[in-house]
Amino acid sequence: MAWELLPLGLFYLASITLALSEIYFTIKSSKGFNFFLRPFPAVSQSLQIVNDFYNGKFYRPWAPEPILVEPTRKKMTELSESPLLSQRAVYADMFGLRHTMNIAHQDEIKIMRTRSRLYALILSVRGPAQLTKLYPYLQIRLERFLNRELSPVRVHADGSMCLSLAETCRVMASRMMSVMFFGEELTSDPAFSKAIYDHPQHTVRCMALFQLMPRVMSPLVHAIVTRRGAAMKLILSRIMPIIDSETKNWTEPAGLKELTLLHVFTKETQATRDYWTPETLTQALMGLLLAASHQPWVNLHIFLYRLCANPEWQDILREEIREAQTNQPFDYHRLSQLPLLDSFMRETARLVSLDKLNIRRKALKDYTFADGTPHVPAGATVCVSSYDASHNPATYPDPENFDGRRFVDGNHKDSTHRYSDVSEHYLIWGYGSLACPGRFHATIVLKLALANILLRYHIRLEDPQMRSHWMYEAFSMPYESTKVILTPRGTAENFK
Incomplete structure (x- = not known):
């Protein structure tokens, strides 16, 4: 199912369910209704699902609307760092991590502090x-993708390729991220590589479906x-x-092995196995993989679309890269x-961010900000x-342009x-000490992809009228139907 068709299907599903709920409550008001249903438990359970829909108990972690605070340094620092406002909890709800990663709610404050310290140490x-x-390994892996794995919809007589932009960005980012996490030995296995690609996509699809399905149906979905x-x-x-053996039985060649997140996380947590069990460590790695797999490809899609919309920037950035190689x-x-590349990426992300809301937190208990407002009840998102x-x-003067x-x-x-900087005026990475620790890893993947594509190809949209994205709640989602034409520029200039 194409992503752009998904909201329409969910809308029809919700409409039918809500219509059934109206019928249900009309019938329910009749005398003796519950007595009549007692011999039919399956019907009774189904109507309870309808009852959940009618009363707003379906799975929407940000319903009602989240509470917004002013984007000031003081407020955002408190929002980001208060132990009673949990980043992990809000995304556990949003992505249904209890089902998608077998992660149950535990001591959120302990988890947040323990994991944040480790992530900051290793990633930031x-x-x-x-x-x-790690850079040379990523460059080799990217070249392999561009040389062997591009999947054109069709090839023109001049050698240009028509590609699905979303699919290409997803696979390209996945290939480089998988090397960062798991090295070459594991990711050279097609089945493992496919699983690394599939799992984040499945999780995001579950997130979308969970929003309109009753909570009881989440395991089935x-x-x-x-x-x-x-x-x-x-x-x-x-x-x-590999984790159980402390990576001793892992045959990934020395050099790359010591640079992978699988190895680094395993070694760094050896002394604290009372908390960092193999299961906990695996969950942490998979959570990082989810974040690392989704944001980079969506931003890469937005950057490449912008290069098509403003083709003069292809020449501007290409020249900057050439000069840096001299x-x-x-x-x-x-x-x-590369200041122009940073400026281009940051300005593009400023205009079209993955999420219009940021520093999302869930209140673990009733919470009132230090200056008295707002008050956040337990369970609410702020x-x-x-x-x-x-x-x-x-x-930003003239901010819409x-x-x-x-x-x-x-x-x-x-x-x-x-692009990777954190600022109170630029929140794609969050803010404060809990700002995204993996932003440097995501940035190098994006810059490598852009630099290699610019040196190899001219890029344009197949349909110049194709829009860049559609909105799902506060999220920018690329159109799956967008296609681009890559025209070779002659012999590719490899990085030395």
Whole structure:
């Protein structure tokens, strides 16, 4: 089913269910109705599901509407870092992690603190140094994808290829992310590679379906969408023995092995196995994989669409990359020092973010902010509008228009300018000490993909009128039907 058709189907499903609920309550008001149903438990249970719909008890973690706080430094710091406002809990609800990852609600405060410290240490503090060494492996894996795995819808006489933009971005990002997590040995197995690709997609589909299905039907929805968790089970069957052996029985060659997140997380948690059991560690890795698999491909889709909409930026960025390659090795450091590429990516993400709401948190207990407002009842979701922050004309003059040089020419009042920077005016990574720790990993994947595509191809939309995305709640979702034409520029210039 194409993603853009999914909301329509869900709308019809909800409409039918709500219509049935009206019939149910009309009949229910008749005398003796419950007595009549007692001999028919299946009918009674089905009508209870209808009752759940009618009373708003279906699975919508952000219904009623989330509570918004002002996007000020003080408020956002408190929102981000209060132990009673849980980031993990809100996404556990949203993605149904109890079903999609077998993660039950536990001591949220302990989990948040323990995991946040580990993620920050491995991804944010040590991440850039690891990525410097990991860069050549990612480049090789990306070249392999571009040379062997691109799947054109058709090939034209001039050698140009027509591709599904969404599918291409998903697979490209998945291939590089899988190397970061699991190295080459595991991901060279087609079955494992497919499972790594499938699991995040299944989880997102479950999230969409969970919104309109009664809570009692979540296990059935999950079983159907994921084929009873086939991808998750395969992944666990391959990585659990590696974790159990502290990676000693893993035959991934030295060099890359020590750089993978599977190895680093396993080694870093050896001394705390009372909490970091193999099961807990696996759940943490799979949660990171979900985040790492979804946001990069959606943003890559948005960036490539923008390059088609503003083709002059293909030449601008291509020239910057060429100059950076001149008389010096093109490595992680050089790729990180491309101000026009950073400005282009940041401005594009400012205009079209994955989520218009950010720093989502669920109140574990009743909570009132330090200045007295707002009051957040237990179980409610609270967040800020990242859209309002990134479209504030006081910070970004002419905020509705694309200005690719905005963060190079200083046409803004933000204190930061790189794509991976965290700022109160630019919230795609969150804010405060719990800002996305994997942003450096996601950024290198996106920059590598863009740089390689720009050097190899001219890119344009097959249909210039095709829109970039549709909105699902506060989320920007790429159209599956968008196709692009990649025209080779001659002999590809490989990074040295």
